[in-house]
Amino acid sequence: MPVKYFLIIGLFVYCASGCNSSNTSNNTATSDSGATTSVASSTGDPLPSWNDGATKKSITDYVSDVTKEGSPDFIQVADRIATFDNDGTLWSEQPAYFQLFYALDEVRAMAPKHPEWKTKQPFKAVLDNNMGELMKQGMKGLMQIVAASHAGMTTAQFDSTVKQWIDTAKNPVKQRLYKELVFQPMIELVKYLQANQFKVFIVSGGGIEFMRAWAEDVYGIPKDQIIGSTIKAKFDYNNGNPTITKLPELDFNDDKEGKPVAIQKYIGRKPVFAAGNSDGDLQMLQWTASSTLKNFELYVHHTDSTREWAYDRQGHIGVLDKGLDEATAKKWAIADMKNDWKVIYPFEK
């Protein structure tokens, strides 16, 4: 399954306090247009949503240095590889990974075609909104939910379903579309790097096809540069109308040690710039820091309990503990959301 173990734990911890997601697909569609990826800056500042300060300066200093012809730190274009985590780095991840809300919403949406779910666990628990019972179903139960919502359909069907969901489903805490809960300063950073001829990739523990259904439009990162966890799939000729069907079997878990391995497999080059927000990103940052070229490591630190969420060393999701120590020791950049970011989400602008 394309999920991290602590992701599952996260869901269960969250579910202990009532696990209602908010899928508005049956409601009137919101008039919000979702995240905007356009970055307008009348001042010529490429990072207008970042407050002036050491973090912002370290980023612009780095980019200027490695892209300036004649600089001893100049990096040729082919080597300008930047990798970004997604959950907690490009968009929020609370009160649980958004992809898990998708799984639960999908089980509810698919229920009419599965009358047996009314009496069959773990599906009954989801449909009854009985999160205590769902937790009793344990890992095995959750795997069945993820399998039902992520496998057994063609890639085209999955893509279409995710697209519909991302256009309508809302975060239960923020009551905003999930796709609105992206970080404006990070989108600016992606665009700033792209404008300086960096090839920007997402390297996430999230499902690769789940992200590709919306992230290309929302972040401006091409699908083939979006890397994530994968489940297996099979091709069928299907009498001349070929299909690829998603199978309920884990292919690759793109987290922790898996991230450098995925970078090698999909990109084939060591990054010179990497950004994450949790211990799950530490190996990616270590791998980047071992480049012989001048490199930049960035941790997003969730410090804003008002505008977003505040959490780091403890918690059920996005734990930043060892990473925070290593970032401090090695003087990696840390984006303090509360102090470094003028706005968090695009709709605040």
Added chain:
Amino acid sequence: MPVKYFLIIGLFVYCASGCNSSNTSNNTATSDSGATTSVASSTGDPLPSWNDGATKKSITDYVSDVTKEGSPDFIQVADRIATFDNDGTLWSEQPAYFQLFYALDEVRAMAPKHPEWKTKQPFKAVLDNNMGELMKQGMKGLMQIVAASHAGMTTAQFDSTVKQWIDTAKNPVKQRLYKELVFQPMIELVKYLQANQFKVFIVSGGGIEFMRAWAEDVYGIPKDQIIGSTIKAKFDYNNGNPTITKLPELDFNDDKEGKPVAIQKYIGRKPVFAAGNSDGDLQMLQWTASSTLKNFELYVHHTDSTREWAYDRQGHIGVLDKGLDEATAKKWAIADMKNDWKVIYPFEK
């Protein structure tokens, strides 16, 4: 192992007639600079090494049609995905896949550090150049050879070793560097598509890291757009000098039904242009042909026994049988190497 089963059969059939590869790494380096990827055309013809005729015209007509603003067949840039097989499509593949010669050459090169191989099969057979004995070792023996040459080292070491090999090793029949045995007309086609804002990928049964070590330079295709078979790998922090080590376990076999699956996994979009040369590419071409956008399927047909090799429906490698029937029935383009190509290799120019 990053090999196709019929690839292995191919080696054994070839080895039945004496399996000497020609690694010149201990000889004086050739003065040949290897393949050139520059395409000079004083006539403005983007495909100067293609003879004028139906095949060439069908290619240029297609590209003109789908890239012309206002054309009913116009394809937006993001959807201009082209996928090329490598062995037999971008370079030769006779008398056996070149990567297999690498495996045998590597066993010979590694032998001084493995004195036990002098008496241990299957290595003894390789060192004795006793191909009859090597064949007796069967699939298990060949797997040991591939494992010894492709796993157990870091990705950086493997990359360095392949680079050294590709700069010096020669094809035993043509007595040319392997990297000189690339198809000039296909390199022109890659560049022509790139110039028309197609994103060109290699989708090959060959090893992904084997290709990336040289193919970016030789074909002008970025490493992250080179997709192939993979073996598993693991990340080690290694006291701050992190490594990724290649493991002797198959991860993904990128052949036949595997090609559309790999396209979905790595690219996330259906191609609109695909080129191959064997039945192993058929599913990739079928997948491409099912695009709702105007699409183009090309088979390279090995018809030139003088300048290259002639083979199709029968043989031990690169069999084109079902694919030839389907290409004919569906009017896919077929590049007849003898008649459609003015030159085969860059050094003929």
